[in-house]
Amino acid sequence: MRANCWMGRNHVEVRDVPDPRILNSRDAIVRITSTAICGSDLHLYDGYIPTMKKGDVLGHEFMGEVVETGPDVTGLRAGDRVVVPFPIACGACDACEHGLYSVCENSNPNAGMAEKVMGYSPAGIFGYSHMLGGFAGGQAEYARVPFADVGPIKIEDDLPDEQVLFLSDIFPTGWMGAEMCDITPGDVIAVWGAGPVGQFAIASAFLMGAERVIAIDRIPYRLDKAERAGAEVLDYERTDVLDALRDMTAGRGPDACIDAVGIEAHHPAPLMYGYDRAKQATRTETDRPFALREAIMACRNGGVVSVVGVYGGFVDKFPMGSLMNRSITLRGAQCHVQRYLRPLLERIRAGDIDPGFVISHRMPLEDAPHGYEIFRQKEDDCLKVVLTP
Ligand SMILES: [Zn+2]
Ligand SMILES: [Zn+2]
Numbered sequence: 001m002r003a004n005c006w007m008g009r010n011h012v013e014v015r016d017v018p019d020p021r022i023l024n025s026r027d028a029i030v031r032i033t034s035t036a037i038c039g040s041d042l043h044l045y046d047g048y049i050p051t052m053k054k055g056d057v058l059g060h061e062f063m064g065e066v067v068e069t070g071p072d073v074t075g076l077r078a079g080d081r082v083v084v085p086f087p088i089a090c091g092a093c094d095a096c097e098h099g100l101y102s103v104c105e106n107s108n109p110n111a112g113m114a115e116k117v118m119g120y121s122p123a124g125i126f127g128y129s130h131m132l133g134g135f136a137g138g139q140a141e142y143a144r145v146p147f148a149d150v151g152p153i154k155i156e157d158d159l160p161d162e163q164v165l166f167l168s169d170i171f172p173t174g175w176m177g178a179e180m181c182d183i184t185p186g187d188v189i190a191v192w193g194a195g196p197v198g199q200f201a202i203a204s205a206f207l208m209g210a211e212r213v214i215a216i217d218r219i220p221y222r223l224d225k226a227e228r229a230g231a232e233v234l235d236y237e238r239t240d241v242l243d244a245l246r247d248m249t250a251g252r253g254p255d256a257c258i259d260a261v262g263i264e265a266h267h268p269a270p271l272m273y274g275y276d277r278a279k280q281a282t283r284t285e286t287d288r289p290f291a292l293r294e295a296i297m298a299c300r301n302g303g304v305v306s307v308v309g310v311y312g313g314f315v316d317k318f319p320m321g322s323l324m325n326r327s328i329t330l331r332g333a334q335c336h337v338q339r340y341l342r343p344l345l346e347r348i349r350a351g352d353i354d355p356g357f358v359i360s361h362r363m364p365l366e367d368a369p370h371g372y373e374i375f376r377q378k379e380d381d382c383l384k385v386v387l388t389p
Contacts, residue, residue, distance in 0.1 A: 001017060002016060002017075002140065002365060002366070002389065003015065003139065004058050004059060004137075004139035004140065005017065005054075005055050005056060005057055006057075006058050007054055008047075008054060009045075010045060012369050013369065014365060014366050017136075019142055020142050021144070023144065024070060024146060025071050025072035025073075026070055026072045026146065026149055027144055027146055028066050028073055028144075029068040029143070030062070030066055030082060030138075030142065030145055030152070031141065032064040032140060032141060032142060032143060033064040033388070034165045034386055034387070035365070035389065036384060036385060037059075037139070037368070037371050037375055037384075038060065038061055039196060039197065039262075039310075040060075040128075041058055041060075042264070042375065042376050043310060044058065045376060046264065046376070048312060050129065050131060051110075051113060051131040052129050056136070057139065057140050058137045059140065060125055060126040060127050060169060061165065061168040061170070062126075062137075062168060063083040063084060063155075063161060064082065065080070065082075066081075066082055066152075069148060072149070073148045075154075076154070080154050081154065081156075082152035082153060082155065083164050083165065083167045083341070085151045085153075085167075085169070085341065086125055086168055086169045086335075087101050087122075087123040087125055087336070087337055088124040088125065089104035089150055089338055090106035091147060093106050095123075099338075101123065101336040101338040101339065102333060102334035102336050102337070104124075107147065108121045108123060108124040110132070110133055113130065117131065117313055123334075124146075126138055127139065140365070141389045151337075151338060153167065153342065157349070159348065160356075162355075163348055163354055163355060164345065164348065166196075166355040167340075167341055167344055170355075171353075172336075172337045172340035172341070173200065173308050174199065174260070174308070175200060175201075175340055176333065176335045177191075177258045177306050177307075178204035178205040178207075178208055178306075179204070180306035180308075180331040181205070181256035181258065183208040183255075183256070184209065185209045187211060187212075187255040188211065188212045189213045189254060189255065189257075190213075190245060190254040190256075190299075191205070191213060191215050191216065191231070191258045192258065192261050192265075192291040192309075193217060193260035193261035194222035194223055195260065195261075196383060197308060198260035199229065199357070199358050200355070201308070202226055202230075203353055206229070206230055207353070212232060213229075213231040214232045214234060214245065215227075216241055216291075217233070218237045219378050222383065225358075241294055241298065242297060246298075249300070253299055253300035253303065254299060254300060255304075256299065256305070257295035257298055257303065257305045258305075258306045259292050259306070259307045261291035262291075262310040262311055263288060263309070265290040267290040272290065273290075275316075276288040276290070279316060285314060285315065287311050287312055287314065289311070291309065292305075292309075292311075293319055296319045296322050296323055296330070297319055297322055301326045301327055302327045304329045304330075305328060305329070306331050307331065310334075358384040359383075359386055360382050360385070361374070361375075361380070361386070362385075362386050362388065363385065363386075363387060371387060
């Protein structure tokens with residue numbers, strides 16, 4: 001089959017790879033009809049996530065048609081149309097039983113590698129490094145889906161792919177980012193990053209009753225999109241974000257702050273950017289936490305900072321004094337997607353939201369390298385690329 005493969009830093013290539021096969025009795029094989037490039041794929045592309053190997057098949061946002069199931073897969077059969085969540089989860093371990101699917105204890109065969117960096121291992125993730133399982137991803141014609149009786153959600157009506165595809169990751173991720181803010185009516189929520197996850201966090205915060213949402217980014221078309229969704233916007237290259245947020249909230253700060261940026265944050269001050277960029281280059285710091293630092297400093301006393309932007313390892317100059325002394329709660333997670341599939345599908349069905357609003361580009365799988373490049377360079381107002389195998 002054809003698949004988009006990681007070939008080294010800044011290099012992906014659509015190549016012929018062996019078709020996936022059923023390896024375990026709870027596997028299914030899915031013929032992919034739509035797949036997307038995620039902001040977190042750019043961290044792989046840019047070489048910031050360790051333990052990638054040349055030839056790894058990328059992609060963790062995909063949907064399609066079941067073509068084969070292992071003998072122990074219940075509830076799915078060939079011909080079913082499914083969306084597949086990005087974390088792989090067994091459904092039966094202690095974490096899964098508590099709804100903490102992205103930290104399933106049984107789905108990462110390389111848990112030992114992750115334990116060295118993180119203490120304990122999170123779940124395996126499709127197409128996201130060997131440290132997270134080395135699973136082939138979904139930017140391909142077919143994918144093997146382990147624990148297929150737990151993850152995939154059947155789409156039984158005629159909602160088009162573009163409306164349901166993002167249940168695989170970015171819609172639930174943005175939703176959970178807002179949910180972790182414990183929003184009550186009247187709240188002001190600030191969102192760092194107006195990329196796809198940021199856009200869903202903004203929409204979700206409004207659906208949960210936030211009175212105002214303030215989006216922070218530097219790319220005009222992303223800020224425009226946030227504004228059209230009802231957010232107030234700040235361009236951090238033109239505005240001092242901390243001052244502006246203070247002014248906009250009567251001197252108190254936003255009730256909660258969402259970091260939808262993660263490890264490749266930019267910073268307008270060359271000195272600050274240079275510090276983290278240099279530490280990252282010399283491997284004395286893995287992640288550039290500008291957005292996270294600012295979110296903590298900006299948050300009102302007693303507020304919540306919710307992290308859904310992806311981090312890989314370690315950060316410097318973490319404002320621990322601000323967090324501790326000001327009673328701030330810091331929460332973060334890879335999204336427990338399986339929890340949100342049904343309720344968010346209902347939201348889509350009810351017309352509360354049409355997740356297709358983030359799509360800026362549609363192209364064949366064969367053009368994946370071009371898709372990665374324009375998404376990374378923010379060229380051609382690229383916000384979200386959907387690939388069709
Ligand atoms: Zn994603
Ligand atoms: Zn589990």
